[in-house]
Amino acid sequence: MATPAGAEAAAAGGGGGGKKKLIIIIAAVLLLVIIGGGAALMLMKKKQHAEDEDGAEAPAAAETGHAxxxxxxxxxxxxxxxxxxxxxxxxxxxxxxxxxxxxxxxxxxxxxxxxxxxxxxxxxxxxxxxxxxxxxxxxxxxxxxxxxxxxxxxxxxxxxxxxxxxxxxxxTSKKKKKKKKxxxxxxxxxxxxxxxxx
Incomplete structure (x- = not known):
């Protein structure tokens, strides 16, 4: 009878290890997705900033809505x-x-x-x-x-x-120091x- 009780204990211990592995895998995947999303966001911001510096046409078109x-x-x-x-x-x-x-x-x-x-x-x-x-x-x-x-x-x-x-x-008048956009x-x-x- 000791055999069936030992088998149950081994099965319970093996099942707990499987759950831990699954949690670790899910956490690793989530961490990769978060890091990838952050990197993509940084690259998009950097690209947009470079476009804004290249030409002043992008902000003017964005303000008026006309390309x-x-x-x-x-x-x-x-x-x-x-x-x-x-x-x-x-x-x-x-x-x-x-x-x-x-x-x-x-x-x-x-x-x-x-x-x-x-x-x-x-x-x-x-x-x-x-x-x-x-x-x-x-x-x-x-x-x-x-x-x-x-x-x-x-x-x-x-x-x-x-x-x-x-x-x-x-x-001609020097009153306006600030130039209007x-x-x-x-x-x-x-x-x-x-x-x-x-």
Missing amino acids: KPKPGTPPTFVPLDPFTVNLADKEVDRFAQIGVTLEVGDPKTADQLKAYMPAIRSNVLMVLSHKTSAELLTREGKEKLAREILRESVRPMGIELDDEEDEDAAA AVESPVTQVLFSTFIVQ
Whole structure:
């Protein structure tokens, strides 16, 4: 009878050793996974830091949510319905009919602009209605209008662009010591498809 009791004791002792081995193996695997995950995280942070140092384009694109288009890819154009407005001339009634197309880097940005189109059209109409025919008939006036339309077209998206006149004034005055971070506009250019002043 001593044999069966000895066999049970040997089986119980062998089973306890197996459980210890299993716990040690599981702990070793978990330790390897944790170390591997930490190493992968460090490598990803190091790679991202290197990309940030290589070019300042990555932070600007991350802030605005708009990626730079790849070189060689054609831009996307967002045509706006033509604008017909009364001008601010006081001596005579004059009006302008202006067709505007916005150039953006990719179709995703074009879709985002289309979502804000009523606000964009309203802003552009407000800019146009404050212009006189004398301002719009010169090349400089058209270029200034294009800059103002660019600024007003991204304002509904929460992007505030500095006006060039404001930048010139800030450069001449020494009051501003801290340089503002440049904001990248999703609209790269404003193009006129029609421009009639009567």
